[in-house]
Amino acid sequence: MLKRVSVSYSPKCFHYYVKCRHFSTKLSYKHNLGEEPLRHITVGTLLKETAWKFGDRKAVISKHQNKSLTFAEALVEADKLAAGFRTLGLKKNDRVGLWAPNLVEWYITKLACARSGLIMVGLNPAYQPPEMEYCINKVGIKAIVCADKFKNADFYEKLITIAPELEKSDPGKLRSNKVPSLETVITTSENKKIGVFNFGEVLDLATENSIRNIQKYQKYITADDPCNLQFTSGTTGKPKAALTSHFTMVNNSFYIGKRNELNLKHHTICLQVPFFHAFGTVISVMAALNHGSTLVLPTDGYNPDKSLDAIVEEKCTVIHGTPTMYVDLVHKQEERKENISPEIAVSGGALCAPHLFKKMLNVLNVKKVKSVYGLTETTAVVFHSLVTENEEKAVSTVGHVGEHLEVKVIDKEGNLVPCGSAGELCIRGYCNMLGYWEDEEKTKEMMGQDKWLKTGDQFVLEEDGYGKVVGRLKEMIIRGGENIFPKEIEEFLNTHPDILETYVIGLPHERLGEEVCACIRVKPGSNVTSENIVNFCKGKLSHFKIPSKIHIVDEFPKTTSGKIQKFKLKQIFD
Known part of the structure; x- marks a missing residue:
């Protein structure tokens, strides 16, 4: 026979108990159960199913080769x-x-x-x-x-x-x-x-x-x-090899395509990113395969003029690219003023500034701009834009947590931080890699026995499941005891009318530990000086965030997938 047990609390203890219960509902943890079940099939089976459904539809059109395949x-x-x-x-x-x-x-x-x-x-x-x-x-x-x-x-x-x-x-x-x-x-x-x-x-x-x-x-x-x-992209040194399964590729790409609205109609995608990268392999090739979309290859590499040609000639409804590619494409469209109206622009591979998002909407005449965020180690995408979201969410976040995934944000001790507070993003779910190829030590560093994968990204998770990247933990600049995240300064400087793109790094400083260095690429013909930039920052950025060193560059060292190699910038200017 069960006995009823009564528990009494002192007023002080009860207040603490209620406070903890209330607080726990607002900790940075989300589990998106998903609306549709995961599919236990191979890439080969998916290809057969898609060929059966959309056999006569073009799978890929290669403009530079003058070839195509259904x-x-x-x-x-x-x-x-x-x-x-x-x-x-x-x-x-x-x-x-x-x-x-x-x-x-x-x-x-x-x-x-x-x-x-x-x-x-x-x-x-x-x-x-x-x-x-x-x-x-x-x-x-x-x-x-x-x-x-x-x-x-x-x-x-x-x-x-x-x-x-x-x-x-x-x-x-x-x-x-x-x-x-x-x-x-x-x-x-x-x-x-x-x-x-x-x-x-x-x-x-x-x-x-x-x-x-x-x-x-x-x-x-x-x-x-x-x-x-x-x-991995090799932005910080020698690349590691992340191993993924048929299951992760089929499902991650399905939900990517669904969020990018590929399931709603037949879309034609202008592909600016390289096939070999996770963006090209999963977000583009595999998502298109899941939903019967057509991939258009403007050229074998990347050329904004050729991309614009392809959008015009093939009437592309979707564009895939990295922020750097969109900077160039926007600039090219401002010059050429083509009559284009793509429906969706998908940005990934690196962080995209709100200022650039707005230019993509206005200059490229797209109806929606969508973000995707993820890692090579998570097959591709973890956060991505919802089908129904307002412009503010689209331009200020990296999207909403994906289906069937758990995410949390922790402090240095591994404790959950409150929603809205910055910490390290961790991910658990079907999308995580099987591990680094024959590198158990590196695998364990990134993914523990509990299967939580540590991203190394400083991240803010909101109560509604949307996320924001503050910056890479390793990229944080500590200047005289002040923690500075480069992304904030980069986004601000990119609002300057003569600046195309900016990347901020920390350089050693004898007294302060580190100083802020801004590397900027400006519009052709601009006469921007370091003094102009500093004056532009005054009264808008805290004094310790204003770059003490400014370098104007013609181009940035980057991987073929469009990721900036900040470690090389440090080598150049240190």
Whole structure:
């Protein structure tokens, strides 16, 4: 028999109890249960479903190649290439490096890896031989699919620098001391080169029987199998390789596409970002695959003139880009004044200032500007704009927490901070990576046994589930005991009529510890001086936030995905 137990509180204790209960409801923790269930399917199964639903619809249009593929054709080509991979001896979970700019062949290879159970490794086409050697050895790449040329780079020549044995090898038989795992090189070049297969040759290896075997093989690939290795952007040093599964890629991209309204109609997306980056791979390629959207590739790299051409010619309804790309696109549209009216502009890859958001609305004539925020280690996106949100939320936050995800903001001791207070953002959910490739120590540093992943971002979580990035914890400037977050100063300086973009760094100072340095890019023909900038700040920024050093630059050191490498700015101006 249960006994009723009565508990009494003194007035003081009761007041404390009520206060704690009230306070706990406003701590920085959110769990978005989601409206639709997660899907336990592979990327290969998703491709088949999309080809069945939208077979005749264009999947990708490559303007610079004068090529295009429907979703039905994409499935056929992916299965042919997958069969060719199998004929070359590639087996489940072997790593295939994809080292190319935005090409139709990149798109096919990505899907072929998924259909054959291989792990695709996205490689930056700007990588130089030492960087490529590091990446190949880091994850044990067995085969590389590479472009012919990109800008001034010859990929074949770079590979010979890494593995000179290639020039004396038969295709598929490479044996190199410097990169022992690499056996096969496949090039998109139409010219025959020693030691490598041409892309078309591998497609031609497929037979009706080997293609049927690929189709039958799908039941042996599970949603929980590894699918993708994504190197971190390298903004702070050597990149790490984050391993994600079919499950995380299919679902994260589904919800991204849903928030970006790809499910509401057939959208045509002008893709300015590179395929190899998480933005290109997941937010663009995979989201479009989920919802039957068409990707338009203006050029193999990035060119704002070509982007504007593509928006006009293909009547693009959606634009994907980083803030730096939108700065250039807005400036180009101000010059050309094209008759365009895209519906949605999606910004990600770096923080976007409210001032730039407003210019995107007004100059690019878009109806909505949407933010996405996430990390390579979270497959792609954690916070993103809701379908129904006002302009204030769109321009002042990074969006609302994604479906089926938990987020919290903690202090240095690991305690939850109140909503509206800054702390480190942590994430738990299906989107988190499986781990860094063969790097248990680094994995544990970022993701504990409780599966909470620490982002390293100084973040503010509001009660309504919206979030704001204050800055990177490692980028915080401590000047004479004052904590300064560069983002605040950057956003203010970007409102100056002659400034295109700004990045703020901390430089060593003998007395203060650190001083504030602003690196700015100005409009062509502007006569902006350091004195102008300081006067612009006076009375609007606290004295300790006003930059004591100002450098005007022609361009910023950045990754191919558009992220500014602040550590290089420090090396230049320190």
